[in-house]
Amino acid sequence: MNTSNTGKRIALIGECMIELQHRADGSLQQSFGGDTLNTAVYLARELGEGACVDYVTALGDDSFSDAMCQSWAEEGIGLGMVQRLPGRLPGLYCIQTDAKGERRFLYWRNEAAVRDCFTTPAAEPILAALPAYDVLYFSGITLAVLGELGRKKLIETLIEARQRGAWIVFDNNYRPRLWASVEQAQAAYRQVLAYVDLALLTVDDELALFGYDDSAAVFAAYPDTAEVVLKRGAEACLIRCGGESFEVPAQRVEKVVDTTAAGDSFSAAYLACRLRGGSPEQAAEAGHRLASRVIQVPGALIPRA
Known part of the structure; x- marks a missing residue:
């Protein structure tokens, strides 16, 4: 892949929800988030005006969906691939954090508009346009919320995009509650892995989904993926790329406030660095730097300043 980010078109596929942050005093702070x-937000910030970052999803025609689109536009994210479905609503989740900054999520999302993102008539031109992008990015949560038919259409899109030279990026984010069974999730993940060029994996999710014994087993499960990054929280991340292996230490943080979006921000900075021509080691260092800032602020998206 040509790693100059000038004019690059990047599409990220998935779900944004209404986010409620549960404060210690019992109050709720409302914002928006999704892996x-x-x-997408952090990637747009990292790349600036040198690239086109579009978000692919489905929302309702309500005021929360309006506010989401406005906030994305303010971040420089393109809205041309966002469907607005009449009478529908976005999903909602609440973040509860403990004294160590570890988070627990509560979700209300079964009827969210994104469930029909790839199955409406309005989705056809979007699906037709996606293979022309330079980078397509999706996650395990994307796989879950799209449903069986949506996943089938996604795979068809990935195949055509790769034939045109696109770079396919996958973040494994596994959430058991989104799947009918672990076997269903395993089958869906394995279906898409053959079409992934860069896998951004969280070790705990890989262990939970596939039961791998160690990091070596995780890497062995991705024999045909050109670049594999294993995120391990506060520990060093592990990378396999071009027949070589790397270990890049994480940045130490004295006080963790909220680990929400730590992995998402790491992935954004890693991808941005690679698109600018940085090495895997440089990309991992950039990922750790951004994630270390994100976990010191409540919520998924830290202020731009």
């Missing part, structure tokens, strides 16, 4: 949306 691929978080990555």
Whole structure:
């Protein structure tokens, strides 16, 4: 892949939800978030005006959906691939954090508009346009919320995009509650892995989904993926690329406030660095730097300043 980010077109596919942050005093702070949306925002910030970052999703025609689109536009994210479905609503989730900054999520999303993102008549021109992008980015959560038919259409799109030279990027984000069974999730993940060029994996998710014994087993499960990054929280991340292996230490943080979007922000900075021509080691260092800032602020998206 040509790694100059000038004029690059990047599409991130997934779900954004209404986010409620549960404060210690019992109050709720409302914002928006979702794994691929978080990555889209941080990626747009990292790349600036040198690239086109579009978000691919479906929302309702309500005021929350209006506010989402406005906030994305303010971040420089393109809205041309966002469907607005009459009478529908976005999903909602609440973040609860403990004294160590570890988070627990509560979700209300079963009827979210994104469930029909790739199955409406309005989705056809979007699906037709996606293979022309330089980079397509999606996650395990994307796979879950799209449903069986949506996943089938996604795979068809990935195949055509790769034939045109696109770079396919996958973040494994596994959420058991979104799947009918672990076997269903395993089958869906394995279906798409053959079409992934860069896999951004969280070790805990890989262990939970596939039961791998160690990091070596995780890497062995991705024999045909050109670049594999294994994120391990506060530990060093592990990278396999071009027949070589690397270990890049994480940045130490004295006080963790909220780990929400730590992995999403790491992925954004890593991808941005690679698109600018940086090495895997440089990309991992950039990922750790951004993630270390994100986990010191409540919520998924930190202020731009």
